[in-house]
Amino acid sequence: MSINRDFPLLKNDRILKAARGEIPDKLPVWVMRQAGRYLPEFQEYRKKYNFFEICQNPEHACAVTLMPLERFELDAAIIFSDILVIPQALGIEVEMVAGVGPVLPHPITPEAVSKLSSNHVVEKLEYVGKAINLTRHKLNGRVPLFGFTGAPWTLMGYMIEGGGSKTYSKAKKWLYAYPEEAHALLNVLTEVIVDYLVMQIEFGAQIVQVFDSNAEYLNKKLYSIYGLPYLKRISVEVREKLKLKNLEEVPMVLFAKGGWYCLEEQAELGYEVLGIDWTIEPQFVRKLLHNKKITLQGNLDPTALYAPKSDLKVYIERMLEEFGSERYIVNLGHGIYPDAPVESVEFLVDTVHNFQI
Ligand code: 1CP
Numbered sequence: 001m002s003i004n005r006d007f008p009l010l011k012n013d014r015i016l017k018a019a020r021g022e023i024p025d026k027l028p029v030w031v032m033r034q035a036g037r038y039l040p041e042f043q044e045y046r047k048k049y050n051f052f053e054i055c056q057n058p059e060h061a062c063a064v065t066l067m068p069l070e071r072f073e074l075d076a077a078i079i080f081s082d083i084l085v086i087p088q089a090l091g092i093e094v095e096m097v098a099g100v101g102p103v104l105p106h107p108i109t110p111e112a113v114s115k116l117s118s119n120h121v122v123e124k125l126e127y128v129g130k131a132i133n134l135t136r137h138k139l140n141g142r143v144p145l146f147g148f149t150g151a152p153w154t155l156m157g158y159m160i161e162g163g164g165s166k167t168y169s170k171a172k173k174w175l176y177a178y179p180e181e182a183h184a185l186l187n188v189l190t191e192v193i194v195d196y197l198v199m200q201i202e203f204g205a206q207i208v209q210v211f212d213s214n215a216e217y218l219n220k221k222l223y224s225i226y227g228l229p230y231l232k233r234i235s236v237e238v239r240e241k242l243k244l245k246n247l248e249e250v251p252m253v254l255f256a257k258g259g260w261y262c263l264e265e266q267a268e269l270g271y272e273v274l275g276i277d278w279t280i281e282p283q284f285v286r287k288l289l290h291n292k293k294i295t296l297q298g299n300l301d302p303t304a305l306y307a308p309k310s311d312l313k314v315y316i317e318r319m320l321e322e323f324g325s326e327r328y329i330v331n332l333g334h335g336i337y338p339d340a341p342v343e344s345v346e347f348l349v350d351t352v353h354n355f356q357i
Contacts, residue, residue, distance in 0.1 A: 003133060003203055008141035014075045015144055015207060018329050019251035019272045019295050027325060028075035029352040030146075031345060032255075032275075033335030034068040035080045038342060041067050051096035052088075055081050061131035062138055069142065071342070072349045076143050076207070079132050079200075083150030083211055086192055087159050089124040090116055100163075107162035110174065110181040118191035122199050129203035136204035147205030149196055151212035151256070152189040152230040153223075156182070168217040175226055182226060190230045194237040201242060201250050209253040209275070210234060213334075216258020223262050228269065231256075235270035253297060257334055267292040278302065278333025282322035296323060299333035305344035312344060316351045325357035 010016075014028035036042060042064060045054065054060040064080040084102050088094045095103045108116075128147075136145050150158075158164070160171040174182040197208050210231065218227060235252055242249055255275025256266055266274055267289050276285055276298035285296060304315045320330065330352045336345070 144206035147200030215256035
């Protein structure tokens with residue numbers, strides 16, 4: 001299909017500057033899961049349409065993506081979708097159950113892995129590309145638009161467990177009992193993820209984030225076998241494929257939640273930005289990575305948004321001082337919770353923008 005790549009001029013490039021190591025006029029700020037459930041207007045929308053209906057319809061996905069931008073002076077938009085659209089496109093049923101989250105009624109078995117193929121999977125996800133293209137035009141250059149994906153290990157976890165889990169022990173069992181099948185599954189997912197990100201960038205994503213939300217269930221040894229090599233392939237192969245298609249590179253963000261045990265290794269994977277979760281002290285990570293050219297993103301505890309404003313101001317400003325203004329993108333240390341006070345997001349954005357850098 002033909003893609004309208006005649007995009008409006010970008011007016012706010014703070015995030016892209018920070019990702020490249022340049023100093024923007026103000027610290028850039030956005031919020032993981034900003035287009036979601038804590039917004040009353042999203043909850044109203046959800047009464048009318050089911051979750052995947054919104055994802056699959058570019059007008060709906062675009063409308064929801066723009067909702068937080070209408071309220072707050074955020075420095076980026078993130079396309080409305082979910083990490084589980086990939087298992088879905090691989091033919092695995094995914095339901096979004098209100099109050100529960102994603103449910104995959106028929107989890108994958110080790111025997112079924114050999115039947116999976118990455119061929120033609122991304123074609124089924126073209127609706128995400130169309131939503132990105134429409135949204136980038138509708139944004140009219142106001143802020144850059146994030147594309148995103150789940151990381152191979154995190155997606156594998158949902159596919160094996162059949163949904164979220166407290167321990168991910170069923171998925172981890174594969175790493176010890178079925179390592180060949182585990183690698184085969186991670187390989188198919190990596191192939192799909194690479195093509196999926198390239199497709200999102202072709203349709204207009206100006207920066208992309210890889211969510212490895214379940215990194216916290218592994219350790220350094222397991223992650224160096226089942227996490228890092230695949231994440232490296234993603235950063236390398238996305239850039240190779242962009243080059244072949246004559247498309248410009250975009251900054252890539254890796255958010256390995258709970259991956260404190262291998263931050264130095266993450267910084268060597270070829271991503272411009274590392275997301276830092278709320279368990280990590282800013283000064284600890286800055287010191288650890290002082291000789292690496294990498295931008296950090298994070299890491300306000302999402303529950304700090306419930307604090308009284310006077311306290312919240314202290315938490316935010318302390319974080320900004322501790323990270324320093326160079327190579328820094330302000331965000332939460334994980335996604336915003338559904339009952340987070342909407343005014344606290346506005347307060348966060350304003351406090352960051354009023355901060356003298
Ligand atoms: O919220 C937004 O800004 C919109 C885009 C978005 C993103 C970036 C959604 C919509 N989901 C995601 C990413 C996502 N989805 C992640 C990575 C980020 C993270 O760690 O928080 C993960 C792990 C998921 C899986 C998922 N989808 C969960 C978590 C389940 C668990 O506990 O393991 C849940 C609850 C969902 C559903 C979902 N996704 C998005 C929304 C708005 C919702 C709520 C569903 C609804 O409206 O009924």
